[in-house]
Amino acid sequence: MSGPAPALAILAKDLRLELRRVESLATMAVFAGLVILIFAFVGDPTPADLARIGPGALWASILFAGALGFERWFAEEERNAALHGLLLAPVDREILFLGKWAGATLFLLGLEALLVPAAATLFRLDLGGAWGSFAILLPVVTVGYAALGTFFAAVASRTTASQLLLPVLLFPLSVPLLLAGIEGGQALAAGQGGEFWDWLGLAVAFDVLFGTVCTVAFGTVIEE
Amino acid sequence: MTFTLDPGELLVVAGPNGAGKTTLVRTLARLSRPTGGTIRLGGEDWLKAAAERQREVGLLSHATFLYDRLTALENLEFYARLYRLTGPGRRIRQALEAAGALDLADRRAGTLSRGQAQRVSMARAILHEPRLLLLDEPHAGLDPHSVRRLNDVLADLRTAGRAILFTTHDLARVPESATRFLILVEGRVVDAGRRDEARDGLERRYERAVAWIGET
Numbered sequence: 001m002s003g004p005a006p007a008l009a010i011l012a013k014d015l016r017l018e019l020r021r022v023e024s025l026a027t028m029a030v031f032a033g034l035v036i037l038i039f040a041f042v043g044d045p046t047p048a049d050l051a052r053i054g055p056g057a058l059w060a061s062i063l064f065a066g067a068l069g070f071e072r073w074f075a076e077e078e079r080n081a082a083l084h085g086l087l088l089a090p091v092d093r094e095i096l097f098l099g100k101w102a103g104a105t106l107f108l109l110g111l112e113a114l115l116v117p118a119a120a121t122l123f124r125l126d127l128g129g130a131w132g133s134f135a136i137l138l139p140v141v142t143v144g145y146a147a148l149g150t151f152f153a154a155v156a157s158r159t160t161a162s163q164l165l166l167p168v169l170l171f172p173l174s175v176p177l178l179l180a181g182i183e184g185g186q187a188l189a190a191g192q193g194g195e196f197w198d199w200l201g202l203a204v205a206f207d208v209l210f211g212t213v214c215t216v217a218f219g220t221v222i223e224e
Numbered sequence: 225m226t227f228t229l230d231p232g233e234l235l236v237v238a239g240p241n242g243a244g245k246t247t248l249v250r251t252l253a254r255l256s257r258p259t260g261g262t263i264r265l266g267g268e269d270w271l272k273a274a275a276e277r278q279r280e281v282g283l284l285s286h287a288t289f290l291y292d293r294l295t296a297l298e299n300l301e302f303y304a305r306l307y308r309l310t311g312p313g314r315r316i317r318q319a320l321e322a323a324g325a326l327d328l329a330d331r332r333a334g335t336l337s338r339g340q341a342q343r344v345s346m347a348r349a350i351l352h353e354p355r356l357l358l359l360d361e362p363h364a365g366l367d368p369h370s371v372r373r374l375n376d377v378l379a380d381l382r383t384a385g386r387a388i389l390f391t392t393h394d395l396a397r398v399p400e401s402a403t404r405f406l407i408l409v410e411g412r413v414v415d416a417g418r419r420d421e422a423r424d425g426l427e428r429r430y431e432r433a434v435a436w437i438g439e440t
Contacts, residue, residue: 009305013291020293076291080333085289085348087255089306090278223257 006091010099032065054123055185070149093219104146130188141181144207151214234388239408245391249360282354286364288345292334296344323347339370375399
């Protein structure tokens with residue numbers, strides 16, 4: 001195997017590119033914020049309703065904004081056929097995927113750093129002492145979603161209808177993760193610690209399964 | 225098709241659109257998987273060689289493989305890290321110098337003209353000092369001055385012992401330093417020989433070969 005250095009090089013490159021394209025993260029944040037706002041004001045919800053739908057609204061906003069991001073992040077590799085530059089390098093395809101996956105995870109976590117306080121305020125989410133548990137759930141779900149998003153962005157990029165194809169492929173397979181995020185969050189809000197760990201376990205299992213499958217299959221889908 | 229390419233040789237693969245030139249280059253670069261046949265690099269089965277041996281090949285095509293929002297220097301620093309080069313600063317400077325792109329180091333790739341971007345891309349292709357350099361229609365979109373400049377770089381690389389494969393459909397721009405030629409039509413080699421033997425007749429042989437295929 002090529003070792004972690006090339007993956008770190010890809011991660012550093014993606015971060016640098018993203019910092020020079022702040023409009024991308026800003027667009028995602030505005031879009032996600034609007035999704036949260038819509039949820040917060042639909043049907044004149046009571047405080048109890050807000051607390052119940054809060055986790056769902058948060059994860060829905062991450063799901064949609066993430067799909068926007070995956071497509072754009074991978075489009076950077078398509079411009080000037082830069083992807084060929086990656087594939088020409090003496091680096092195993094799995095390592096290339098790990099670099100792209102790590103970058104997508106960091107971007108999503110950055111987005112969530114903005115969205116979670118907004119959602120907590122709007123939905124008056126009071127997790128009390130359970131914020132620590134939520135801080136575990138959040139990255140675990142994000143890692144799995146970033147793996148799927150990176151993989152399917154690569155798949156979709158090989159087609160002529162990548163913008164249409166990506167959500168069609170990504171959303172159905174993300175349902176278990178979305179459920180784990182929503183139900184895990186609601187369990188924390190309701191003080192049901194035991195149920196939370198079950199959902200967290202599901203998310204971890206998802207990460208291991210799909211992280212492995214996507215890493216191994218990346219080389220095949222990316223070849224012409 | 226069967227052919228060999230030795231160190232210090234510059235093989236021109238000429239052919240009309242659709243002849244299979246890009247497919248040949250992509251297959252040699254391992255960007256595409258062939259449906260059959262074998263490729264040997266330094267005696268080893270190239271199609272089964274480890275990813276690490278990919279550093280023996282460099283590719284320059286009409287696409288630059290550069291990131292528009294990074295400077296030329298940052299692009300090369302990224303590739304140097306990807307290839308895990310030792311002494312990257314020195315290697316980058318040498319590559320930029322060899323490609324005549326040292327003055328472009330601090331310019332963002334997205335702001336470069338076609339010719340300038342191609343020079344930086346040439347620096348990228350030779351940064352890791354590959355034994356085999358593949359060039360797929362590298363003159364596409366270049367002005368005559370940039371073509372001459374690129375051909376000068378190729379002459380230097382050939383003299384330095386690199387094996388170079390150069391595809392084109394435009395025989396007027398074939399580098400003077402070319403040593404052999406091969407005419408490809410519809411995926412088949414229809415003519416081949418030494419460049420000096422065909423110095424005055426390469427275009428005629430090319431036209432004849434393409435016409436002959438058209439009639440059959």
